[in-house]
Amino acid sequence: xxxxxxxxxETKVSIHRTNQHNPxxxxxxxxxxxxxxxxxxxxxxKQLDLEQDILLKNNLLAERNRGYFMxxxxxxxxxxxxxxxxKTSLLEKTLLDLKEQENFxxxxxxxxxxxxxxxxxxxxxxxxxxNTGKGCHLDSSMIWEAIQQLKPIENSILFIENIGNxxxxxxxxxxxxxxxxxxxxxxxxxxxxxxxDMFQSSQLCVINKxxxxxxxxxxxxxxxxxxxxxxxxxxFIELSCTSGEGISTWYEWLKKEVVEQTPIAV
Amino acid sequence: xxxxxIVMSIVETAEEKVKENHAHSVEEIDLVIxxxxxxxxxxLDFAWDSAVKNTVLQKAKRNIIHxxxxxxxxECDCEFEIKDQFDACPLCGEPLLQIIQGKELxxxxxxxx
Numbered sequence: 001x002x003x004x005x006x007x008x009x010e011t012k013v014s015i016h017r018t019n020q021h022n023p024x025x026x027x028x029x030x031x032x033x034x035x036x037x038x039x040x041x042x043x044x045x046k047q048l049d050l051e052q053d054i055l056l057k058n059n060l061l062a063e064r065n066r067g068y069f070m071x072x073x074x075x076x077x078x079x080x081x082x083x084x085x086x087k088t089s090l091l092e093k094t095l096l097d098l099k100e101q102e103n104f105x106x107x108x109x110x111x112x113x114x115x116x117x118x119x120x121x122x123x124x125x126x127x128x129x130x131n132t133g134k135g136c137h138l139d140s141s142m143i144w145e146a147i148q149q150l151k152p153i154e155n156s157i158l159f160i161e162n163i164g165n166x167x168x169x170x171x172x173x174x175x176x177x178x179x180x181x182x183x184x185x186x187x188x189x190x191x192x193x194x195x196x197d198m199f200q201s202s203q204l205c206v207i208n209k210x211x212x213x214x215x216x217x218x219x220x221x222x223x224x225x226x227x228x229x230x231x232x233x234x235x236f237i238e239l240s241c242t243s244g245e246g247i248s249t250w251y252e253w254l255k256k257e258v259v260e261q262t263p264i265a266v
Numbered sequence: 267x268x269x270x271x272i273v274m275s276i277v278e279t280a281e282e283k284v285k286e287n288h289a290h291s292v293e294e295i296d297l298v299i300x301x302x303x304x305x306x307x308x309x310l311d312f313a314w315d316s317a318v319k320n321t322v323l324q325k326a327k328r329n330i331i332h333x334x335x336x337x338x339x340x341e342c343d344c345e346f347e348i349k350d351q352f353d354a355c356p357l358c359g360e361p362l363l364q365i366i367q368g369k370e371l372x373x374x375x376x377x378x379x
Contacts, residue, residue, distance in 0.1 A: 050373045172268075
């Protein structure tokens, strides 16, 4: 069944390296959390007191991904935004400008097509495309499968470009170290109030397309004020992928994160 | 609409538990859903009806225990109920809150037969 409308579409999640068409089926990984013994009720019925988090499997597998990243010293960023905010453009620019200095790997999430992965592949950075079919978010099992194919090397940076959607991806931990939310000035400056979960769960908010500020009704101070109401510790970087303004602040932030996430050698 | 993924996770857990206990189906299931858990009740109802078809949950009675959202003001430490994440502290008016309740999303219990 599809994860959007419940139709019986056979569209399955497919994960493949660009130019390689060998989609994997998602393996079922089972966890058996400790729980209370069932209470026997009349007529052979039983009551199970589970107290189990519905997202338990996703969260456990996310922790497993996080452990894998930490062990290999891979710094993973989950890029989230509405459709069209410029996630792929920001990625492309970052990869082209920094690929001589850092080792990058990319997981691209889209419902359909490998258009974005093809754009990333053109930068010569290894990329895996996840097509969720009808699904509206990536989850930790998709990332687990994708990293089996991508095999990020030690001391690298992994960008995970989530599905363009400010609602559903907020609930699904992928095992990333930092969640980076990208909004553009062509959107409403009240986005933080409309989509509080995403603003609350992100550590950095990149405000993109600032070269268009003179032409649109978007108040930078308003968006920051609203976002800080939801998440007082959220950081901001204003930039334009087109003009390049502010992009060096983003690179500095990235480099600082990489240094901070690097475990101290014993 | 992530509610369907949520219902499908519930179905998966229910199928596992029924199998483990050599039972046939779920008679009743109690879910705990916080008001800030990001679940839309109408979307959940819609998803539920389609996702439980031909599963152990098809005939289950579903009880939802709603948990009101509560926050603690980071300025004056007072605790109060909130409706939205951007509500201000009713005492000092500061908007800086720590959410302490209302994000719950749990299968509390189920009765199987």
